[in-house]
Amino acid sequence: MKTHSFHLCLTSLAFLFVTERLTADWPQFRGPDGQGHSAEKGIPIHWREGENITWKTAVPGQGYSSPVIAGNQIWMTSSEDEGKSLRAVCIDKTSGELLHNVEVLTPEEAGPHHRLNGYASPTPVLDGKHAFVHFGPRGTACLGIAGKVIWKNTEFKYNAFQGAASSLILHGDLLILTCDGTDKQFLVGLDKHTGKTKWLQPRAHLERADASAQRAISRMAYSTPLIQAVNGKPQLICSGAFHSAAYDPANGKELWWFxxxxxxxxxxxxxxxxxxxxxxxxxxxxxxxxxxxxxxGELREDQRVWQFSTGIGHVPSPILIGKEIYVVHDGGVAACVDALTGRELWRERLGGNHDASPVEIRGRIYF
Structure with a gap:
């Protein structure tokens, strides 16, 4: 068995996962609101070895999921044995001590993945009492904060030939999965207490994918949905191949699309x-x-207010701050766009490569 490790640094910057609104928790991908914002005070703009680093610890295995925080626990996922041992890892936020390293799933076949992806990429989601972890078609599981596996679900099979990436989200008692493989495309709502299926909604509007020159892979997508109340009613917005759609998170029924x-x-x-x-x-x-x-239904032209396609990155998510939206291209160029009109306001080269999504903390953007 091959065992590797990667490193997690808890710096003062890592407290960007803290917001006053949710009592110092950062429980899901892109934070409490799912959009990368924090109101935490006292976050530095410089850090290096010996400065603003509280602790550093090795994390067993290999993983690409973002760390999430509830209370004094930091959770993430990792893999060992070339993807045949899929694990949930928990670190003490205060000390950096490894609390749990739980083998959750042991698939017979690890499956393929892109050279820039791995076997443990979707980010967990926390509710304060449980950690929910997801490994794409290999399965999904729920653990208690003491590290005991409560349930597993391995019934959803689809071809994620570049590896899984879409992260879990919670809505009340529902745990929602996005499964956009090359062969099957659907969303699932699970009972978070049992892992049993409450609803399953196949994707629609994929006819043009079959006419694509890359037909064999043209139905895949890797986005994580966002739930937002509109006129007091929650909508689940999820980007897919050749379209984006909104769904009712209570039952999975489609509301609108474009x-x-x-x-x-x-x-x-x-x-x-x-x-x-x-x-x-x-x-x-x-x-x-x-x-x-x-x-x-299908949105009208006047409901599509604007579009902007200059230097939009493949992997990093944009971040909306008031009436401006900020983007960074994978190649390291950042830009600011007027969120009301779609007009570019500025563009600047940051340097390096950027796969991580930017975060905003009290008016500062961390790329």
């Missing part, structure tokens, strides 16, 4: 100013932000 061209969408949607800001594409691998007003 088309675009392309697949392999990654960015998570944002909401503000009465609009959803959704990452899609105008042609394959040319990604775009669409600003849309929610409606019913």
């Amino acid at each position: 088309p675009y061209t392309g697949f392999s969408i990654v960015g998570r949607p944002s909401y503000g100013n009465g609009m959803f800001y959704i990452v899609g594409s105008i042609r394959q691998d040319h990604f775009c932000i669409f600003a849309v007003r929610p409606g019913k």
